[in-house]
Amino acid sequence: MVTKAELEAEVADLRRQLAEQTEAREKASAPSPHDTMADKIAENIDGWSSQLEEALTELEDLPHKRPILFALGIFTLGYLLGRSR
Structure with a gap:
């Protein structure tokens, strides 16, 4: 069974990945x-x-x-x- 600490670590990793993807999209879509x-x-x-x-x-x-x-x-x-x- 998965522990609460492992789930929280995975959620934190997913949030970080989501933030990186959002930042990359903003940089790519923002024209100079x-x-x-x-x-x-x-x-x-x-x-x-x-x-x-x-x-x-x-x-x-x-x-x-x-x-x-x-x-x-x-x-x-x-x-x-x-x-x-």
Whole structure:
């Protein structure tokens, strides 16, 4: 039969192992400030590039989808540029 002292020693050993594992996970999952900043910049650049691609695609499709709106926009832009001189 197992004694109380042996059980307490085993529980203490298990607690120590659990604390070591928790500490190792925290160290592995905690990103450095430089990695975090670089990741944020990369995500922002990816977001901006995808938004720019969407805007350019919509601008390319505008003359075909809404020709009157496109013509009015070009006319207005030309008028404003002509008046600025």
